[in-house]
Amino acid sequence: MTVLSIKWGREKTAFEFKDRSLADIPLGELRQRCHDWSGVPLGGLTLISAGATMKDDKAPLSCFGIKPNGQITMMGTRPTKTDIRTLTTNGDPEEYALIIKIQSSLQKTLDLVAQHVPRYEQAVQDYIQSNSGPVNLSQIPLLPARKGLQDAHGLLSENLLQSLLIFDGVVCKPDFEVARATRREAVKETQRLLDVIDEMNERVKACDRGAPQQP
Missing domain, CATH: 3.10.20.90 (Phosphatidylinositol 3-kinase Catalytic Subunit; Chain A, domain 1)
Structure with missing residues (x-):
């Protein structure tokens, strides 16, 4: 036994x-x-x-x-009966569990973004202001800052992509309408945040190429 x-x-x-x-x-x-x-x-x-x-x-x-x-x-x-009745489509506790899982994962993503993206955005602005042309030998002191930007973008994008994979792995039954809507909104918001940091990364690349920056 x-x-x-x-x-x-x-x-x-x-x-x-x-x-x-x-x-x-x-x-x-x-x-x-x-x-x-x-x-x-x-x-x-x-x-x-x-x-x-x-x-x-x-x-x-x-x-x-x-x-x-x-x-x-x-x-x-x-969950309590009130929790289930309030959050779900038809009072199924399994739908409640999926909703909580999605919301929890999204909140972790939002917390990460709130902690790191403002600093990343400021670093991008500082880099562009101090380096308006292609990097050359005379700009070697700027290289560590550029490497830091690359690492920050990689860390943020990897975490956001992992969040998208988590949401993609949440299987909702066809009648779990609230859970399906919650997952769609979580994917939409996470993709929006990914687009934001990718746009900042493109601005850095444009600066390295010497392209004019948008105000």
Whole structure:
């Protein structure tokens, strides 16, 4: 018999799997047991073992380095009936979980942008003002600043593209109208932010080429 301990905040439980080894138990089955116990929607339920998030519901638990009698941490929020009724199309808790996931990911993106984009924009303006022509040997002191701009653009664009991938990976049922609309708006806003930093990067490239800058 295999016994797995689950810790969810201050709550704990243990699941028994009689006559089965970790290699015989798919992650999806364990997640379903956790859902039945906690009431957390499957779409918002995450299991963590040894600091790593467990993914792929079809994979056996033995793939995640879990030990018999080991403890697994569960993450997720059990919504209230009011939360579900207020946010969703038809009162489905799984749609609620998707909406929260999308909103949470978008907020992380907005927080990142609010923290870094103003500084990036100021650095772009300073660079353009101090270097209106192509970089040459006499402008070597400016090269570190240019490298910093390149790194900043790369970091921001990579994070925004990762956010787009997360939104693209959120699968909404056809009748999850609110979740689908929330995902569309998140994609639209993230793409807009990506266009903003790409436009600033193009201004820097135009400055390097000696092209006239728009006021």
